[in-house]
Amino acid sequence: MSYRQFGLLLCAGVALSTAFAQAPVPDSPAIEKRVDALMARLTLEDKISLIGGDEGMYIRAIPSIGLAHLRMSDGPVGVRTWGPSTAYTAGIALAASWDPALAERVGRGLGEDARARGVRFLLGPGVNIYRAPMNGRNFEYFGEDPYLAARITVGYIEGVQSQGVVATVKHFALNNQEYDRHGVSSDADERTMREIYLPAFEAAVREAHVGTVMNSYNPINGVHATQNAYLNQKVLKGDWGFDGILMSDWAATYDGVAAAKGGLDLEMPRAAFMNAKALMPAIEQGVLPVSVIDDKVRRILRTAIRFGFLDPSTEVGQFSRYNQQGIQTALDEAREGIVLVKNEGGLLPLDAKNIHTLAVIGPDAWPAVSGGGGSSTVTPYRAVSILQGLGAIPGVKVLYSPGLPSLDDLFNETRFTSAMDEGSENRGAIKQETFPNRDFTGTPSISYIDHIASWKPLVWSEDAGIKKSIRYTAAFTPDVDGKHLLVVAATASDAYSLKVGGKEVMTQVSRENQGPQTAEIVLKKGKLVVITLDYLPGAADPRISFGLRGVDELITPEAMQIATEADAAVVAVGYDAPVESEGFDRSYQLPFGQDALIEAVCRANEKTIVALTSGGEVETHNWIDIVSAFLLNWYPGQEGGTALAEIVFGARSPEGKLPITFGRSWEENPVHDNYFAPPIAPGEIPRVRYAEGVFLGYRYYTTRHKEPLYPFGFGLSYSRFAFSNLKIEAAKSGGSQSVNVSFDVENTGLRDAAEVAELYVGDPSAKIERPAEELKAFEKVRLKPGERQHVNLQLDRRSFAYWDVKSHGWRVDPGQFTIMVGDSSENLPLTGTITLP
Numbered sequence: 001m002s003y004r005q006f007g008l009l010l011c012a013g014v015a016l017s018t019a020f021a022q023a024p025v026p027d028s029p030a031i032e033k034r035v036d037a038l039m040a041r042l043t044l045e046d047k048i049s050l051i052g053g054d055e056g057m058y059i060r061a062i063p064s065i066g067l068a069h070l071r072m073s074d075g076p077v078g079v080r081t082w083g084p085s086t087a088y089t090a091g092i093a094l095a096a097s098w099d100p101a102l103a104e105r106v107g108r109g110l111g112e113d114a115r116a117r118g119v120r121f122l123l124g125p126g127v128n129i130y131r132a133p134m135n136g137r138n139f140e141y142f143g144e145d146p147y148l149a150a151r152i153t154v155g156y157i158e159g160v161q162s163q164g165v166v167a168t169v170k171h172f173a174l175n176n177q178e179y180d181r182h183g184v185s186s187d188a189d190e191r192t193m194r195e196i197y198l199p200a201f202e203a204a205v206r207e208a209h210v211g212t213v214m215n216s217y218n219p220i221n222g223v224h225a226t227q228n229a230y231l232n233q234k235v236l237k238g239d240w241g242f243d244g245i246l247m248s249d250w251a252a253t254y255d256g257v258a259a260a261k262g263g264l265d266l267e268m269p270r271a272a273f274m275n276a277k278a279l280m281p282a283i284e285q286g287v288l289p290v291s292v293i294d295d296k297v298r299r300i301l302r303t304a305i306r307f308g309f310l311d312p313s314t315e316v317g318q319f320s321r322y323n324q325q326g327i328q329t330a331l332d333e334a335r336e337g338i339v340l341v342k343n344e345g346g347l348l349p350l351d352a353k354n355i356h357t358l359a360v361i362g363p364d365a366w367p368a369v370s371g372g373g374g375s376s377t378v379t380p381y382r383a384v385s386i387l388q389g390l391g392a393i394p395g396v397k398v399l400y401s402p403g404l405p406s407l408d409d410l411f412n413e414t415r416f417t418s419a420m421d422e423g424s425e426n427r428g429a430i431k432q433e434t435f436p437n438r439d440f441t442g443t444p445s446i447s448y449i450d451h452i453a454s455w456k457p458l459v460w461s462e463d464a465g466i467k468k469s470i471r472y473t474a475a476f477t478p479d480v481d482g483k484h485l486l487v488v489a490a491t492a493s494d495a496y497s498l499k500v501g502g503k504e505v506m507t508q509v510s511r512e513n514q515g516p517q518t519a520e521i522v523l524k525k526g527k528l529v530v531i532t533l534d535y536l537p538g539a540a541d542p543r544i545s546f547g548l549r550g551v552d553e554l555i556t557p558e559a560m561q562i563a564t565e566a567d568a569a570v571v572a573v574g575y576d577a578p579v580e581s582e583g584f585d586r587s588y589q590l591p592f593g594q595d596a597l598i599e600a601v602c603r604a605n606e607k608t609i610v611a612l613t614s615g616g617e618v619e620t621h622n623w624i625d626i627v628s629a630f631l632l633n634w635y636p637g638q639e640g641g642t643a644l645a646e647i648v649f650g651a652r653s654p655e656g657k658l659p660i661t662f663g664r665s666w667e668e669n670p671v672h673d674n675y676f677a678p679p680i681a682p683g684e685i686p687r688v689r690y691a692e693g694v695f696l697g698y699r700y701y702t703t704r705h706k707e708p709l710y711p712f713g714f715g716l717s718y719s720r721f722a723f724s725n726l727k728i729e730a731a732k733s734g735g736s737q738s739v740n741v742s743f744d745v746e747n748t749g750l751r752d753a754a755e756v757a758e759l760y761v762g763d764p765s766a767k768i769e770r771p772a773e774e775l776k777a778f779e780k781v782r783l784k785p786g787e788r789q790h791v792n793l794q795l796d797r798r799s800f801a802y803w804d805v806k807s808h809g810w811r812v813d814p815g816q817f818t819i820m821v822g823d824s825s826e827n828l829p830l831t832g833t834i835t836l837p
């Protein structure tokens, strides 16, 4: 329900909450009149003070007009800022449910949690499109497809706003990577923006009537979001008619006057740029009309009135901080979002009657990894880990081992010898040569350190790091023959090159905030090798560490023992908040040692199930062919362990469907050559060209006839479904042309289960090249064995349109369109056509 419906219901006398009984009808002329009256009581100074945030998470109070301090809280996966709260699943898991009604329920839960904490503005949902797997914030978002993302977005926002809490759709726009997120310009053409990156925002505004939009950090086509008049004024406020508040991301404003003119209404977290000092001279010189400031203030007041924040009766209300219904919602969300992509020989579901002993192994098994890192991190009151979930299955004995050392243990336990100082007191130390320049030349100051331990700051003085280069030299004598895993952990804008025996095995160029990287090297037992790490710290407080270990020594012996003993094994691998997070990108490869762990457990137990915790696709080629079953957990929120255990042991059939294409390798991804900004000349800004255009994800794979590992929309069930009886008819809806598509879905298997019927449209006769298929409708059906449901889906004219750069509008080329229905972007058994004028 949107706030419009909410207000109307209240006016119709339906008492949803006494706290809102006096709320005015949204959008009534009365609101504008009330805004006028308040505006008349404000000085220009008051007005300017209102367009900069306060105390980190508030809109400033103006007591003289009855405007209270309006509190915000981070989302999007829980009300994060004001103490513990319900931790819902990551956005990507919600998208994997393909269930907008569930998104609405989650939104309502978030709204309740917000109100219980006096929160008026929730900083969610995050709706940026999944462009490449490494983006550290993919987990917060709704996947690669604009239509699916839009449906989930609308449900979420309607849920939040139905509770009288303002939702904030973010990050507007094209914020599709975390590395150097303030600096890199996302350069995309108009069609790509309109068709792929903007529709979820558009739906948030036009359908869900979102109260707030948050500008992103990055420039778009060379202009920072907060001052990008094309996106903010023309598209958002002009084309889409957004009349709420456009706020900045936290410290995403770079120029006060440019932002004021470029459409920003509220600078967060405070008025660092859009303040009286910057704006008054521009106003006095006539560069910035007062009407521009007035418009921003009107938007803030309008929103406050709409949501009842100026009415004393709308105080926080009777919600409990501990949200019992929220627990149930989080559990349902995890159940619906988990995707089963491989189930060789029908290994799953396990039968508790045959599986007496289950080995649970891996770094993500315990403690619970409910979410990724950064501003979305919620501390829940309770969180069920995979270990606890599986451990609660009656009659199954669970044996557990983390399987791998932690990163810190690996660094601390690496024993170096010293090649160059053999016999001296520095034996076993790492030689650290610090050069007073950035190119490792001249006379270094030399010191010795035990190990580069714990990934702690090494260079202490203020600007020491960025003016120096550091060479670490260590020697290592392997105890074992064969494969060794080398790990380097560096952060900030560090660059390094790591050589083993003079040969470069790992490098990192200066990209903001990268996580630990690994390389496999083959060494000979007893044969000393010299390791050199040339390190260019990118920040004043660089942190770097490295270590290595024989692959065969990496995996703990007890993990191997329980894997061998048990009737089946679950390997819980993936990322967690410290390595998949806002602020930096993650690796495409699983974190250190995990590939080797999967391989080893598979060798020890042929009934091995991999449960992956991640925000998206990972490198799988080392093990995908040898695992029996593969489940994508995403970040499953506080109840994730229970949901996974129910699916593994068959209390529920999996029903999640991929909201992304899961590729075979990063090299095959259409974004591969255009994800990192190429080197720039001094004075230029870094730019990423969205050269793949609209051919992203399945739009690329289906059009170019490439085969991904698992296609968009795919997910296995424990039951089977059949599609039949496709009918396609032209119709009229509200005076405009539409197309009705209907068909049957039948559960032909033996279990209660859910299926998502996915409808794609193709436009082979278009005047321009269009993707072979695009998702335009879907419906989730829940059926008992033998049960059949007739599904009706309606396509409006926009479902057939592309963005025409000549007319700057949506265009339908008359001709024959293909309608395809099935259970994934690659399995569409029902096909038909319709000719449109």
Ligand code: BGC
Pocket: 074, 075, 123, 170, 249, 250, 375, 582
């Ligand atoms: C994030 C936003 C978040 C804000 C406030 C920023 O770093 O990008 O998503 O809402 O912080 O915490």
